[in-house]
Ligand SMILES: Nc1ncnc2c1ncn2[C@@H]1O[C@H](COP(=O)(O)OP(=O)(O)O)[C@@H](O)[C@H]1O
């Protein structure tokens with residue numbers, strides 16, 4: 455439904471040229487919810503704006519629903535209003551001088567997507583129903599809470615029934631609790647209407663929970679594309695491992711097949727084939743894959759440590775454990791009885807290590 459090929463975008467600024475996109479390739483299938491995830495400045499918004507037709511790429515192609523809408527090579531550039539898209543931004547960009555219904559009906563009464571007058575009310579009603587704002591039609595936009603304004607922006611983006619929905623950090627202005635509620639709702643809504651969605655966020659939890667497909671970006675490039683579970687359980691490189699979820703990192707040196715010497719001692723771990731003895735590597739392991747035992751305990755894959763801090767989270771507890779001069783984060787069930795100052799054995803399961811060269 456959306457095809458992005460070799461997309462490049464440069465910005466000329468007073469300080470020099472910024473390569474915002476350095477050759478992006480991405481396919482979003484029909485009905486798919488695809489999330490662009492990455493740190494601030496990595497090129498997420500620029501990618502979205504190129505798809506929307508708000509930014510003219512220097513190189514590459516964009517296709518929407520099988521139609522070429524942007525190609526520097528072929529000299530094609532379809533303007534925004536002729537692309538079949540709905541957009542939602544972080545700043546809701548709803549009109550303060552209009553009421554809810556006027557805001558939502560705006561794209562139906564102006565411009566390319568106008569519909570016959572007698573259909574407007576029905577479409578507005580349906581769109582407001584989707585975001586559960588029925589009954590607020592006559593409310594001035596300024597009398598709405600942040601969450602309600604965001605819903606109006608969503609209804610307005612969807613009222614024309616666009617082929618694709620583009621959303622740029624739409625939840626980041628909401629408080630934490632509302633953000634989580636809206637996250638669940640947003641997924642339900644886009645599912646129920648089957649709209650193809652390209653969604654931008656810098657929040658990895660949001661990306662993992664929303665995406666059918668997550669696309670991790672850094673410095674104008676895509677580093678990994680995959681199902682959220684794939685990205686979380688097999689980060690393709692050190693950057694993705696650092697950016698998505700929590701991970702402990704230690705450095706070491708390969709000393710044999712499946713074996714690395716590290717400050718924690720000799721560790722068994724899945725060293726990639728072709729990685730020679732003597733090679734420096736970084737090992738990563740997630741806090742939830744480490745477990746603690748009270749000593750003494752005979753376990754070949756364990757090291758002794760001491761609990762430095764404990765952060766109780768209700769359903770879980772995050773402990774910082776010092777072992778051989780390193781601090782490791784360990785995630786335990788909330789009811790575990792380990793306390794600060796105690797000695798503990800940290801079990802390091804060999805198959806849970808990620809090895810980066
Ligand atoms: N209009 C612009 N003029 C100059 N530089 C820009 C412009 N828009 C974006 N950039 C730069 O391009 C890079 C990518 O920006 P952006 O796509 O907004 O990142 P993100 O949305 O991931 O935070 C950044 O270095 C940013 O400063």
Ligand SMILES: [Mg+2]
Nearest residue numbers: 495498499500
């Ligand atoms: Mg942005």
